[in-house]
Amino acid sequence: MQDIEKFVQGFGRFQQRYFGDTHALYDSLRARQTPGTLLIGCCDSRVDPMLLTGSDPGDLFVVRNIANLVPPCTPDAPPGVSSAIEFAVCNLEVERVIVLGHARCGGIRALMGPRQPQGETDFVGRWMKIAEPVARQVRGTLGHRGLDEQHKACEMASILHSLDNLLTYPWIKRRVDEGKLKLHGWYFDIESGALMAYSARRQQFLPLVCPLTRP
Known part of the structure; x- marks a missing residue:
């Protein structure tokens, strides 16, 4: 209580x-609401988009799910996430979409670990299959490295995978091509308190907000 x-x-x-x-x-x-930004974030209780960005009500249209994933645009795409994205882009006409991933993501750790179905339904396992291509790629290229490094690589790569999946939605691709919509990939490092953003030109995540210098 x-x-x-x-x-x-x-x-x-x-x-x-x-x-x-x-x-x-x-x-x-x-x-009515007129947010300029759609933020797709993780359900993790440590990663609250409104708190992290210092936003007021009305600033962000937020979609949260395990591991901040975006399913590709297919006839059998999970309608909950896809419908929220559709509403934000087509009805609210947001100007930008941010996919916000984070360190120590439980969904990614489950994806990278041994496959263990959870209970009778295994909704988590079925959902995380969206990022399975990323996990295979990381295992193939970094399988000789430590688990923490593999997990971080998968967390970041899954953000890029979600950005790619966003472009499979025709109404998103059209608005991006017209210059009416920008896509951003952000990564919150829980351990250091830093915020990283993906640079397509540099093809890596670069600091947006550096960690605080501790005495």
């Missing part, structure tokens, strides 16, 4: 901030 009370008190602070004396933001949001 202590957690519930924490959440209720947290809502009280939220209410005071956005519905108290200064309520202009929600006055403007009451009729």
Whole structure:
């Protein structure tokens, strides 16, 4: 019950901030939302997109799933994630899509580990098959390296895989080609506190926000 009370008190602070004396933001949001960014992130409780980016309500349209994956555009694509992406791009006409991955991702570690079906349904295993090509590639090129290095490589490569899968949606590809939509791959290093962004020109992740220098 202590957690519930924490959440209720947290809502009280939220209410005071956005519905108290200064309520202009929600006055403007009451009729409709106009976020400029779709962020596809992981469900991991340590990686809250709103908290990490210091966003206010209305800034981000957020889609979260295990390992921040984007399924390719196929007739049997999972409709939950695909429909949210479709709504953000086609209805809200966001200007950018950020795929935000992170270090120590449990979904990626499960993908890279021995295959162990979970219970009767194994929804997690079935979902993570989206990134199986990435896992095979990492095992093939880095199989002689340590597990931590393999996992990090797979975490980063899966972000690029999701960016590639975004371009299989015709309405995304069309808007990208027209210069109306930008795609970004970001990686949050939980261990150092750094934020990395993929550079297509350099073909690697480069620091957007460097780690803090500790005394």
